Amino acid sequence: MIIAVSILLVTALLAAMIALRYLSPAFRERMELPKYRFQASLGTKENKNVER
Amino acid sequence: MSEATEIPIEERLVAAHGYASLAGVFVSVLFGLAVSLKFNFPEFLSQDSWLTWGRLRFDHTQGILYGWLGNLFLAFLYYAVPYLTRRPVTSVRLGWIVFVLWNFVAVLGGWTLVLTGVNQPLEWAEFPLIVAAVIELAWVLLICQFVVPFFKCGASEIYVAGWYLLGAITFTGLAYPVGNIVPNLLPGAMGAAFSGLWIHDAVGLFVTPFGVAIAYFVIPAVTRRPIYSHFYSMVGFWLLFLVYPLNGTHHYLYSSLPMGAQHAAEVASIYQGIDVILVVANLLLSIPLGRAARAFSDVPLRFVWTSIVLYLIVSLQGSVQAVMSFNRYVHFSDWVIGHSHLAMIGFASFAGMGGLAHIWQRLSGVRFHPLLLAYSYWLLVAGLALMVVDLTAAGLVQASLWQAHLPWLESVRASRPYWLFRAMDGLLMVIGFATFAGSLLMGPIRHPNRAKVLAYPEDALPAGNNWINTAYATTFGAGLLFFVVSFVALGIIPATLLRAEIIRTTPAGVSLKLTPSESRGRAIYAKNGCGYCHSQQVRNLATDIRRFGPPSSAWETANDIPQLWGTRRIGPDLAREGARRTPDWQLVHLYNPRYIVPDSIMPSYSWLFGGDPESPSEQASDVVAFLLSLGRSAEPKLKDTPVAISIGSVTGEGREIFVANCSGCHGLNGDGESPGGRALRPPALNLTAFEMTDAIVTAALWHGVRGSSMPAWGELKGDELTIGQLNAVASYAASLESADALPETGMLASKEILHEAGYRVYETHCTRCHGETGESDGPDAMKRYPLPARFTEVRPSYAVAAKVIHEGVRGTAMEAWPLLTPGEIQAVTLYLRSFYKGPERHMVAPPRATMEMHP
Numbered sequence: 001m002i003i004a005v006s007i008l009l010v011t012a013l014l015a016a017m018i019a020l021r022y023l024s025p026a027f028r029e030r031m032e033l034p035k036y037r038f039q040a041s042l043g044t045k046e047n048k049n050v051e052r
Numbered sequence: 053m054s055e056a057t058e059i060p061i062e063e064r065l066v067a068a069h070g071y072a073s074l075a076g077v078f079v080s081v082l083f084g085l086a087v088s089l090k091f092n093f094p095e096f097l098s099q100d101s102w103l104t105w106g107r108l109r110f111d112h113t114q115g116i117l118y119g120w121l122g123n124l125f126l127a128f129l130y131y132a133v134p135y136l137t138r139r140p141v142t143s144v145r146l147g148w149i150v151f152v153l154w155n156f157v158a159v160l161g162g163w164t165l166v167l168t169g170v171n172q173p174l175e176w177a178e179f180p181l182i183v184a185a186v187i188e189l190a191w192v193l194l195i196c197q198f199v200v201p202f203f204k205c206g207a208s209e210i211y212v213a214g215w216y217l218l219g220a221i222t223f224t225g226l227a228y229p230v231g232n233i234v235p236n237l238l239p240g241a242m243g244a245a246f247s248g249l250w251i252h253d254a255v256g257l258f259v260t261p262f263g264v265a266i267a268y269f270v271i272p273a274v275t276r277r278p279i280y281s282h283f284y285s286m287v288g289f290w291l292l293f294l295v296y297p298l299n300g301t302h303h304y305l306y307s308s309l310p311m312g313a314q315h316a317a318e319v320a321s322i323y324q325g326i327d328v329i330l331v332v333a334n335l336l337l338s339i340p341l342g343r344a345a346r347a348f349s350d351v352p353l354r355f356v357w358t359s360i361v362l363y364l365i366v367s368l369q370g371s372v373q374a375v376m377s378f379n380r381y382v383h384f385s386d387w388v389i390g391h392s393h394l395a396m397i398g399f400a401s402f403a404g405m406g407g408l409a410h411i412w413q414r415l416s417g418v419r420f421h422p423l424l425l426a427y428s429y430w431l432l433v434a435g436l437a438l439m440v441v442d443l444t445a446a447g448l449v450q451a452s453l454w455q456a457h458l459p460w461l462e463s464v465r466a467s468r469p470y471w472l473f474r475a476m477d478g479l480l481m482v483i484g485f486a487t488f489a490g491s492l493l494m495g496p497i498r499h500p501n502r503a504k505v506l507a508y509p510e511d512a513l514p515a516g517n518n519w520i521n522t523a524y525a526t527t528f529g530a531g532l533l534f535f536v537v538s539f540v541a542l543g544i545i546p547a548t549l550l551r552a553e554i555i556r557t558t559p560a561g562v563s564l565k566l567t568p569s570e571s572r573g574r575a576i577y578a579k580n581g582c583g584y585c586h587s588q589q590v591r592n593l594a595t596d597i598r599r600f601g602p603p604s605s606a607w608e609t610a611n612d613i614p615q616l617w618g619t620r621r622i623g624p625d626l627a628r629e630g631a632r633r634t635p636d637w638q639l640v641h642l643y644n645p646r647y648i649v650p651d652s653i654m655p656s657y658s659w660l661f662g663g664d665p666e667s668p669s670e671q672a673s674d675v676v677a678f679l680l681s682l683g684r685s686a687e688p689k690l691k692d693t694p695v696a697i698s699i700g701s702v703t704g705e706g707r708e709i710f711v712a713n714c715s716g717c718h719g720l721n722g723d724g725e726s727p728g729g730r731a732l733r734p735p736a737l738n739l740t741a742f743e744m745t746d747a748i749v750t751a752a753l754w755h756g757v758r759g760s761s762m763p764a765w766g767e768l769k770g771d772e773l774t775i776g777q778l779n780a781v782a783s784y785a786a787s788l789e790s791a792d793a794l795p796e797t798g799m800l801a802s803k804e805i806l807h808e809a810g811y812r813v814y815e816t817h818c819t820r821c822h823g824e825t826g827e828s829d830g831p832d833a834m835k836r837y838p839l840p841a842r843f844t845e846v847r848p849s850y851a852v853a854a855k856v857i858h859e860g861v862r863g864t865a866m867e868a869w870p871l872l873t874p875g876e877i878q879a880v881t882l883y884l885r886s887f888y889k890g891p892e893r894h895m896v897a898p899p900r901a902t903m904e905m906h907p
Contacts, residue, residue: 004316006537007323010294013530014287021283028283030208030520035278035285038211041135042273 059140062130063415065147069127070408070418072155074489076119077401079163081485083112085478091471091622091653094646098656102167105655106581110166110178116396117176117254118187119159124404125262126154129198129217131411132269136214137201150193157186173578174247174614176254177232184232191225207524212285216265218528219293220258223535227253227297230539240609241308241554242547244617248309248317249300249542251619255395256296256324263363263403264292264331267356270410271338274353280337288331293531295323297538301546302374303619305383306591308606313546318374325371332364351425352413355406358433362398366391380593381455384621386467387447390440397436397481405432405488412492421495424487431484438477446470455595459713459773460624465651550606558607562685565611566678573678576660576671578616585654586626587618588682601628601683608685623654628683636733636863637761638676640665647728648716648761665731695754697766697778699746699786706784709777714785717761722788732761733863734838739788741852745890748845749786753778759838759864791892792849794882800875803882810883813876817869818884826887836865847888853881 021028089096090105097103133141141147162179165171170180177184202210202218210218231250235243272279279285298320301313339347339357348354369391372378382388405428412420446467453463558564566574577583590596592603604627609615633641637648643665645652660672668676711720717729717736729736756764765773765781773781799806815824821836823829826843833840841848848856857877860868872880 004319006298006534006541007295007320010291010534013527014291017283017287031283031286032278032281034209034211035272035282037209038136038213039272039276039278041138042276 059134059138061134062141062144062147065151066127066130066411067415067418068151069123070412070492073120073123073127074492076115076123076159077485078489080112080115080120081482083108083115085482087112088475088478090655092475094653094655099659101169101659104580106584107167109581109584110171111163113176114162114178121259121400121404122154124408127411128266128407132213133198133201136211137205139201139204142197142200146193146197150190150197153186153190158183158190169579171579172614173581173583173616174231174235175251175619177250181236188228191228194221195225206521208520212282212289213265213268215289216261216268220261223257223293226535227257235614238547240612240615241550241606243613243615244304245301245309245546246543247615248303251303252300253297256299259400263359263400266403266407267335267360270353270356270406271335274350275339275347280334284330284334288327288334290527290531291327294534295320295327297535298542299324301542304617305376305379306593307589308604310546310549313542316541318376321374322371325368328364328367332360335360351422351429352406352410354429355402355409359399359402359406362394362402366394366399381451382447384587385447385450386443390443390447393443394440416499418498419493419495420498421491424491424494428484428488428491431480431487435477435480435484439474439481442470442473442477461649461651464653554607554610557605564685566681569674569677570681573674576675577678583616583618584620585622586624587621588625588627589617590625590627600625626682630680630682630684634761635676635680638679639668639672640728640731642672642675647726650716651712695750696775697750697754697782699749699783700779702783702787703780706780709773709781710784714781734760734861738852739785740790741849743789743791743847743888743890745845746786750782753782757838790849794850800878806879806882809876810879813880814883821865826884838864843884843887844889847885850881
């Protein structure tokens, strides 16, 4: 029972997050920010192994 | 935008952990190779206790977990955390303290202690408690080292790789004691409930998040593009940490753990598969198809990409395996070993190698050989593919044979080609890992710019909203709460239910207490890893019950600390072993299993003896005492079914079955001339020195011989032969007998005088046991164990009778009669032979004077 309730709660939480993402463009944009910040941290690293 | 500042990477710590990981994997795969060779050559490295199979197996998996993957992940942490937090790690000095603790105390110390027999028989937790304490201390220090820099970041600023690292360090620190310490406090089923959690958490909360973090780090670094969706990456992260801890009990399905916990783990395991699809889809979409070919020229990324694909495969495989209707077939088989190698090499090691090679290219002062790295990729891909296919196929073969009504040994015989192939493939894997090590140890020394992170001032990028930060922090807290829930739902509640069940169901008057000798034997059994080939849990499944006896109940192991349930069966389950074999059979089998079971692959434990099976040390006697105690409390009742076999014409099949199943004791020619047969008490019967009625041959085969090591082949659970096979082997065994007669020239007196003298000797010395008419019904007969020979059914040759009368029979009540003269011996032999009621057979071979007689 505890496990069933836990899984239902997790599902509800994630469904709410996904709904919020589609309902709020600001939220969607904000959620994607960390990947750009990380890319900025990597920014100056040179990778000679990947052809351009 | 303000000027950016630089944050150094602690390259020396990265390199140190990188080198340590290479040493760790090299030693660990050599342990693994030795283990796989022992499957094929059981005597290989079997003369010393510290090189026995179980201890090498312990060191193999612990070395992979801590020496190899642990160091890989630590190297990655020292490189990645500054990028992810834009701050340095807490302390360089702390880093070196952890390095020494991890490698010189935990890994080296753990390996050494395990080999010397100081270990614990808990899967993925084999290092002894003292080492477990050091590793837990290291986890706490790792939290200080790597989690603290994240505190200074807003939660909503943390990139997903950072979240995975945070989750891995925090949750593993919490889960570690669950599997390493709690099972030493709780017995049997209750301990197993917690062991199951750790078996899965070691993979799900330690290995998996590090592997996924590396993928989320390396892909954007190489492709120079942000990942596909940070939102979905976070959904995947939360799902992983919320659901993974709920999986653990699926390692003990159909056991005596509460069925609710088993079903819950089954559902959570399927749910986990859905999460992995999401994570892998997001990662694969982060490598645009148009760039994939170019990106794959970067070998580290190729390693990482392969790990992601294999992560999907192994996770879905895991979800399917956890479904009870499928698990019942493949559990305990090599299928699971293939699965675990796919997870630990295909996913975790490939991700780690990709991450390390990615880092290595950017470190200064280290050597790097790109071509060797590319070679190592293909060697390891080929080696892994062959190994997983081989073990999966072996698992399916074993599963099908276990379902069939065939002796256990058939699955061992059928697995041999697969095990040989696996050992050869293991060599390929060793070469692959050595090539990988070569790629990081050879080649020119690199001098790129010293690795560093550009720390952008806080005003350079948008700040996170407070409410989002709060939401993140709350969700992470919820993750921790769910971890506690898993602990409660799959550990504490089942343990509480089990405690009540044990009190309710333990039969009155049953004592589970072991004698001091049995307790010592259990400790020896445990520390040598016997439980890693022999489970001690008969599942509540028809095939298990038919083969091994009644299903194991929770109360049966209520005193077992730590539990020895096991998750693998190379040999048969031993939960009911006590009633199956005699002490001397167990001793000879322990000394050298092939003395008695020619096709056995069990290692010899001759180091527990003083040179031969008849000289057991106290330790060997203790182990046998423990084996004889197994299932004692459950008191399994042997069937007493009517003999359903008969003797017919001799066939080639009969000899084949005899060689495979009987020759270990009776010798290849049936003359009892085998080291195992001679060491038994009483010794194995020389089948060529007796005439026997059909009834006694078939009864001995069907029911066994009480008081001897002759098993009941018709009733032996798990090893019973089919009726057709029993008919064939009975016919062959009966054909081995030699009719004997006393030639006139050899008679010491006339036949009448001998008969009269023989009667007097027999009446004086033999009737109290063998009875007046040789029916084994004398007044003392029932006091003897085994029963005295019944001469109406068994007729010895003159030679063997003389030997038995003169020397007695060890392990029986038949004493030596050295004062009887040759004339008296000849007379009494002639007399007792006259009782025989079986058919007179033609002499098929000259009589031989060889072995002692079996009474």
